[in-house]
Amino acid sequence: MPPTLRPVGLRLRLLALVLLALGPALGLAVHTYLVQRDEERARVRENAVRIARLSARAQARLVDGTRQLLQVLATIPAVREVDRPGCSAFLAALLPGYPGYANLGVAAPDGSLVCSALPPPRPIDLSSRTHFRRAIETRRFAVGGYQVGWVTGEPTLNAALPLFDGQGSIRGVLFAAMRQRWLNDAARDARLPQGTTLTVVDASGVILARYPAPERYVGRSAAASSLFRTVVERREGTAEAAGPDGVTRLYAYTTLAADGVPYAYVGIGMPHVTAFAAADRLLLRSLATLAIVTLLALGAAWVGAQLLVLRRVEVLVRTAERLRQGDLAARTGLRGHDEIGRLAAAFDAAAEALEAREREQRRQEEQIRRLNAELERRVAVRTAQLEAANQELEAFAYSVSHDLRAPLRHLAGFAALLEQSAAATLDERGRRYLRVINDAAANMGRLIDDLLTLSRIGRTEPRREPVDLTAVVEAAWREASRDAAGRQVEWSLAPLPQVTGDPALLRIAFVNLLSNALKYTRGRPVARIDVAANGTHAGEAVVLVRDNGVGFDMQYAHKLFGVFQRLHRAEEFEGTGVGLATVRRIVQRHGGRVWAEGVPDGGATFFVALPTGGASDDDADTAGPAGRG
Amino acid sequence: MTRIRRVLLAEDDPNDIELTLAALAEHHLLNEIVTVRDGAEALDYLYARGAYAGRRDGNPALLLLDIKMPKVDGLEVLRQVKSDPNLRTIPVVILTSSREEQDLIRSYELGVNAYVVKPVDFRDFVDAVRRLGAFWAVINEPPPATSGRSSTSRPQAR
Numbered sequence A: 001m002p003p004t005l006r007p008v009g010l011r012l013r014l015l016a017l018v019l020l021a022l023g024p025a026l027g028l029a030v031h032t033y034l035v036q037r038d039e040e041r042a043r044v045r046e047n048a049v050r051i052a053r054l055s056a057r058a059q060a061r062l063v064d065g066t067r068q069l070l071q072v073l074a075t076i077p078a079v080r081e082v083d084r085p086g087c088s089a090f091l092a093a094l095l096p097g098y099p100g101y102a103n104l105g106v107a108a109p110d111g112s113l114v115c116s117a118l119p120p121p122r123p124i125d126l127s128s129r130t131h132f133r134r135a136i137e138t139r140r141f142a143v144g145g146y147q148v149g150w151v152t153g154e155p156t157l158n159a160a161l162p163l164f165d166g167q168g169s170i171r172g173v174l175f176a177a178m179r180q181r182w183l184n185d186a187a188r189d190a191r192l193p194q195g196t197t198l199t200v201v202d203a204s205g206v207i208l209a210r211y212p213a214p215e216r217y218v219g220r221s222a223a224a225s226s227l228f229r230t231v232v233e234r235r236e237g238t239a240e241a242a243g244p245d246g247v248t249r250l251y252a253y254t255t256l257a258a259d260g261v262p263y264a265y266v267g268i269g270m271p272h273v274t275a276f277a278a279a280d281r282l283l284l285r286s287l288a289t290l291a292i293v294t295l296l297a298l299g300a301a302w303v304g305a306q307l308l309v310l311r312r313v314e315v316l317v318r319t320a321e322r323l324r325q326g327d328l329a330a331r332t333g334l335r336g337h338d339e340i341g342r343l344a345a346a347f348d349a350a351a352e353a354l355e356a357r358e359r360e361q362r363r364q365e366e367q368i369r370r371l372n373a374e375l376e377r378r379v380a381v382r383t384a385q386l387e388a389a390n391q392e393l394e395a396f397a398y399s400v401s402h403d404l405r406a407p408l409r410h411l412a413g414f415a416a417l418l419e420q421s422a423a424a425t426l427d428e429r430g431r432r433y434l435r436v437i438n439d440a441a442a443n444m445g446r447l448i449d450d451l452l453t454l455s456r457i458g459r460t461e462p463r464r465e466p467v468d469l470t471a472v473v474e475a476a477w478r479e480a481s482r483d484a485a486g487r488q489v490e491w492s493l494a495p496l497p498q499v500t501g502d503p504a505l506l507r508i509a510f511v512n513l514l515s516n517a518l519k520y521t522r523g524r525p526v527a528r529i530d531v532a533a534n535g536t537h538a539g540e541a542v543v544l545v546r547d548n549g550v551g552f553d554m555q556y557a558h559k560l561f562g563v564f565q566r567l568h569r570a571e572e573f574e575g576t577g578v579g580l581a582t583v584r585r586i587v588q589r590h591g592g593r594v595w596a597e598g599v600p601d602g603g604a605t606f607f608v609a610l611p612t613g614g615a616s617d618d619d620a621d622t623a624g625p626a627g628r629g
Numbered sequence B: 001m002t003r004i005r006r007v008l009l010a011e012d013d014p015n016d017i018e019l020t021l022a023a024l025a026e027h028h029l030l031n032e033i034v035t036v037r038d039g040a041e042a043l044d045y046l047y048a049r050g051a052y053a054g055r056r057d058g059n060p061a062l063l064l065l066d067i068k069m070p071k072v073d074g075l076e077v078l079r080q081v082k083s084d085p086n087l088r089t090i091p092v093v094i095l096t097s098s099r100e101e102q103d104l105i106r107s108y109e110l111g112v113n114a115y116v117v118k119p120v121d122f123r124d125f126v127d128a129v130r131r132l133g134a135f136w137a138v139i140n141e142p143p144p145a146t147s148g149r150s151s152t153s154r155p156q157a158r
Helices: A008-075 A084-097 A130-138 A181-190 A226-234 A277-324 A339-421 A428-459 A469-484 A503-520 A554-559 A579-589 B014-026 B039-046 B074-083 B101-110 B122-139
Strands: A101-107 A113-116 A142-148 A155-164 A170-179 A197-202 A207-211 A237-242 A248-258 A261-271 A465-468 A489-493 A498-501 A527-537 A540-547 A593-598 A604-611 B007-010 B033-036 B062-065 B092-096 B114-117
Touching: A008 A155, A008 A170, A008 A197, A008 A237, A008 A248, A008 A261, A008 A277, A084 A101, A084 A113, A101 A155, A130 A142, A130 A155, A130 A170, A142 A197, A142 A248, A142 A261, A155 A207, A226 A237, A226 A248, A226 A261, A277 A339, A339 A428, A339 B014, A339 B122, A428 A503, A428 A579, A465 A469, A465 A503, A469 A489, A469 A503, A469 A527, A469 A540, A498 A503, A498 A604, A503 A527, A503 A540, A503 A579, A503 A604, A554 A593, A579 A593, A579 A604, B007 B014, B007 B039, B014 B033, B014 B122, B033 B039, B039 B074, B062 B074, B074 B092, B074 B101, B092 B101, B101 B114, B114 B122
Parallel strands: A489 A527, B007 B033, B007 B062, B062 B092, B092 B114
Antiparallel strands: A101 A113, A101 A170, A142 A155, A155 A170, A197 A207, A197 A261, A237 A248, A248 A261, A465 A498, A527 A540, A540 A604, A593 A604
8 A cells, every 4th residue: 555645746736836926926916905905995084084175164154155145234224334132133033944043143343242033142253253254354155163152052153244334344244153063963964974073163273063973072172182283274185193082093174265265164974984885895805805816726726736747746755655666567557748747758668678577687696596506516526526536536546556556465475486486596697587576576566655645645635734844854864864864964943834734744754855865965974964944935834955965957857847757767777657747746735836946966956935924725624544544 | 472372364365374373483473374265254153153163262362354355354354243232342453455544443343442554565464463462462462251152262283
């Protein structure tokens, strides 16, 4: 079961890629939305200003109406004449017909009240009132400040119109107190959005009218607020500030002026939230839509990644897994000219090559196995042959040992018996003949022995053990010198190095060398034989055997070690001619060398180089004849 | 020199027999020598059976054995002699031409008392026989005569 793939890395990267691609578009969209919102907000502001203006116009209309009214009233004789009692009665009768006015009246140029629709509760002095003074000053219609109606107690906005006599001097000031309640109604009717306030403020900052909750605000001064200062300064526009109730609002304001002199400011206050609600809603909606679209895009990318890319990647991974576990026939089976398709194709090709290589390798292994088996078989056959040959040789040597010697013994024995029994009847020549027969038989016996020794050396594997050459040579000397009793022989043996080899075989070799030395020094009055070490070099120890005998001609040195090769006449020196061949074979079987130097009649020196050992040979473990019973 | 009492010589070659007898005679070593021609005859003699059924004169004092004999060879005779409690005490000297190591090993494994290689040279052979005689007749103590057969020695001039 292949492990579940969690290619989160690749998927995330793909999604990131999608986001990256969407990035500019998203950015642009967001930017557009923000711009839209700002435009929307601007529109809102404009709207607010428009509403303010409308409200202002309403107020202005009222003021204008008041002006017209006052101008009309100024034509009424009762008023014009400033006829106290008549004017009051007239105005009083008129007032109910103009519910928008709290009062109508006339004041003397000094400010004292002449007549009024509403009877004053006490003497009233208008000289300080803005509208009065301005009317006097400008000699025109003027609007004044806020005033609490003295009878109704309600807030009023006052306007004044100067009355002129025939000469053009001011006879009196006609004033009207405009109710502000109408504003509330108007505002209400305008159906301003929830939380919108409508405020009318006079030139000094006193709140003339407010909707909603007029009673809380009317009469209070807003002069201290920075908003008021802004309004006075800018006259028309929008501002965002926190109102007296703490709610941040968008304020749109405009100025009411008479003859260029502002007498009132109208402000619409919309709560931020409400004001920009639509704009913000629009933005949010757009952003939400954008987010949804983005999520949809990412979702599509997620799924698409799976379908278009990851699925195929998973196939690749699973195939690789199968390959790793040993199924070399696994292939992706993916096609396509895109990168993954090419990757899959390369992968399949690699798997193909791997499979082919493994098949090839197996084939080669099989071949090697077969060759090995064949080799083993051949080796076994050869070994069997060799063993058979060896055994034949063994039997041959055995046979030689026994069967060749017996007739020889008979030869020698009966010749000796003959010599004994027929000594009397034989002459010197006969006796000599017998001696020759005996000697020949003895010779042949020795030859057989030597040949047997020689062959035995070839048949067996020499031992490989540390050999004390000094001891071996001493033993060899004892054996070789047995026949030298009675002779003058001086021999020396220097300490010899240790070598690796077969002590028995080495003894035979040195017996031969020393026997030779003894034999060929027979002619000397004092035979001198020296055995010494000649140095150890590169794993080889060289030993020499030197004698002061007849020596030999170096010209024939190469013949020295051949079988049956002799460099001297048989009647001078007996011998089988096998001794040195035996020495050479023994030394060679030890991995050494043997050579000689001689001077005719000047002695001879035989050199033997033997490995000092240390390196163990595995085939040395095969036992020699001792192992065979 | 005291003489060895009866000696059993097992040798198939007549020439070798003659030579051995001549050598032994030269040193006047023998009282009595019995010759058998092969291993089977040797065993027949030792066990007093076959052609030698009814022999009553006990074990020989020395057994000279050649190795290569027809029918039963010397090593087989040696084996039988050394494994038989009645015959085990007979000293056995192998007298042979072979110096082959395998013969040596086998002989000693079977318990031979001595192994002598016959030299080719007759004088050497005679010398070896003399020394053998010196050993067996003079130095060596023969085993006490036991077994169910009485042993008598009859001086016999040659």
